[in-house]
Amino acid sequence: MKNGDVQTASRVTAGVTFAARLAFEDIRHAFGAGVETLRGITLAAEPGEVLCLLGPSGSGKTTLLRVAAGIESQSSGRVLLNDREIAGPSVFLPPEKRSIGLVFQDFALFPHLTILDNVRFGLTALSGDEASREAMIALSRVGLDHYAASYPHVLSGGEQQRVALARALAPRPAVLLMDEPFSGLDSRLKDTVRAETLAILRESRATAIVVTHDAEEAMRMADRIALLKDGELVQVGRAEDLYLAPTNLFVAAFFxxxxxxxxxxxxxxxxxxxxxxxxxxxxxxxxxxxxxxxxxxxxxxxxxxxxxxxxxxxxxxxxxxxxxxxxxxxxxxxxxxxxxxxxxxxxxxxxxxxxxxxxxxxxxxxxx
Missing domain, CATH: 2.40.50.140 (Nucleic acid-binding proteins)
Structure with a gap:
C-alpha cells in the first residue's frame, strides 16, 4: 500500500489570496425547452466555509456547480462573487476569469504529463519558473511534492485525488468547487482522503462547495448542508439542524x-x-x-x-x-x-x- 493512502506526508501551508462569498440569486436552468433542472435557487457559500450540496441523482446539484464554474449558463438569475456579478442578465465571465477552481469527479489528470506539469497546467498567466514554483507549493500542500517528476499511472486513487486538488488550488482560487470528489475511491480509503482534503481546505482558507449524494459524507465535511430535490432547495443548515429538525419526511429519510x-x-x-x-x-x-x-x-x-x-x-x-x-x-x-x-x-x-x-x-x- 502506498504511503499516500494511509498517512499524510508533511505539508507546507499557504493560504489563498482571499476567501470569497459566492452567492446564487434565484438561479433557474433548463436544458433546451425541457423541464427545469434548477428552480429558483437562492443560496450563498460564506467566506472560508465548506458548503455541501446534497441530494439524489437528478436533483440539480452538479448543474448548480457547473453554473458557478461558468461551464453552464443559467436561464435566469445571478451568480455573485463578493457581491460582484460574474453571471447574470448582462455579464458572463468565462470560467478562467472567475477565480474559481474545479475538481472533477474523475480527477481528469493528463496521463502524458508529469505530476508537476499536471498541477501547473492552469497557471498560464505566470512565467515558467513562477508556474513551477507555485505548482510545487501546491504539491507540498497536499504532501506529494516527492512525486513531481512521476506520471499519474504510478499513483493510487487517493494520491490522484490529491493531485487534482493541488491543481485546483495552485492558482489560489477564491472558491473551490468539488464534484463528488471521493466517489471513485476504494471505501477503505475514503475516510482518510476525505479527512486530508478537509484539512487542506481549512489550511488554504478557500471557500469550498462540495457536491455529494452521501449524507454521512456531507455531515463529516460541511459547515452547512444544502439539500436539493428536483431542482429546488429543500432545507439548508448545519448537519445537526437537518438531522434533528428535518422540515419534512424527505429530509428525515435522507439522513x-x-x-x-x-x-x-x-x-x-x-x-x-x-x-x-x-x-x-x-x-x-x-x-x-x-x-x-x-x-x-x-x-x-x-x-x-x-x-x-x-x-x-x-x-x-x-x-x-x-x-x-x-x-x-x-x-x-x-x-x-x-x-x-x-x-x-x-x-x-x-x-x-x-x-x-x-x-x-x-x-x-x-x-x-
Whole structure:
C-alpha cells in the first residue's frame, strides 16, 4: 500500500489570496425547452466555509456547480462573487476569469504529463519558473511534492485525488468547487482522503462547495448542508439542524433509515403499532406521519411496551439489524440494536420506544 493512502506526508501551508462569498440569486436552468433542472435557487457559500450540496441523482446539484464554474449558463438569475456579478442578465465571465477552481469527479489528470506539469497546467498567466514554483507549493500542500517528476499511472486513487486538488488550488482560487470528489475511491480509503482534503481546505482558507449524494459524507465535511430535490432547495443548515429538525419526511429519510406509520391525531396523540405518539399543535383528526429511526428501539426479552417477534436478524459487527413482526404493522418493523442485546435463541421480544428518535410530520392534504 502506498504511503499516500494511509498517512499524510508533511505539508507546507499557504493560504489563498482571499476567501470569497459566492452567492446564487434565484438561479433557474433548463436544458433546451425541457423541464427545469434548477428552480429558483437562492443560496450563498460564506467566506472560508465548506458548503455541501446534497441530494439524489437528478436533483440539480452538479448543474448548480457547473453554473458557478461558468461551464453552464443559467436561464435566469445571478451568480455573485463578493457581491460582484460574474453571471447574470448582462455579464458572463468565462470560467478562467472567475477565480474559481474545479475538481472533477474523475480527477481528469493528463496521463502524458508529469505530476508537476499536471498541477501547473492552469497557471498560464505566470512565467515558467513562477508556474513551477507555485505548482510545487501546491504539491507540498497536499504532501506529494516527492512525486513531481512521476506520471499519474504510478499513483493510487487517493494520491490522484490529491493531485487534482493541488491543481485546483495552485492558482489560489477564491472558491473551490468539488464534484463528488471521493466517489471513485476504494471505501477503505475514503475516510482518510476525505479527512486530508478537509484539512487542506481549512489550511488554504478557500471557500469550498462540495457536491455529494452521501449524507454521512456531507455531515463529516460541511459547515452547512444544502439539500436539493428536483431542482429546488429543500432545507439548508448545519448537519445537526437537518438531522434533528428535518422540515419534512424527505429530509428525515435522507439522513436516517426510517419506519413510517400513518395515522390521525386523537386527543393530542397518534396511535401507531409501536405505541401512542404525543402530538402538540395539531388539529384533532388531522392526518399525520410518524417516522421512527431504526435506532429508536430498546429491546428486551422480558419487559417493554410492545410485543414483537423476530423474523430475521443480521449481525453487522457492532450492531444487529432486526426485522420484526408487530401487531398492526402492515410491513415488518426494522430495528438496529446493539450486538449482544438479545440472546441467540431470542424470538418473542419486547420493544420500548426512544422518543428522541421519533419524528412527526403533518400529512399534506393532497396526499391525504
Amino acid at each position: 436516517s433509515e426510517l419506519n413510517v406509520f400513518h395515522g390521525r391525531v386523537k386527543a393530542q396523540a397518534v396511535d401507531t403499532p409501536v405505541g401512542k405518539i404525543p402530538v402538540s399543535g395539531s388539529q384533532e383528526g388531522a392526518r399525520a406521519t410518524v417516522a421512527v429511526r431504526l435506532t429508536g428501539f430498546e429491546v428486551s426479552e422480558s419487559e417493554g411496551q410492545i410485543e414483537a417477534r423476530i423474523l430475521s436478524r443480521r449481525y453487522l459487527g457492532v450492531v444487529e439489524l432486526l426485522e420484526l413482526a408487530v401487531s398492526g404493522a402492515e410491513t415488518p418493523v426494522r430495528a438496529r440494536v446493539r450486538a449482544g442485546a438479545l440472546s441467540a435463541k431470542a424470538r418473542d421480544i419486547w420493544l420500548s420506544l426512544r422518543q428522541s428518535d421519533v419524528l412527526m410530520f403533518e400529512t399534506p392534504r393532497e396526499s391525504a
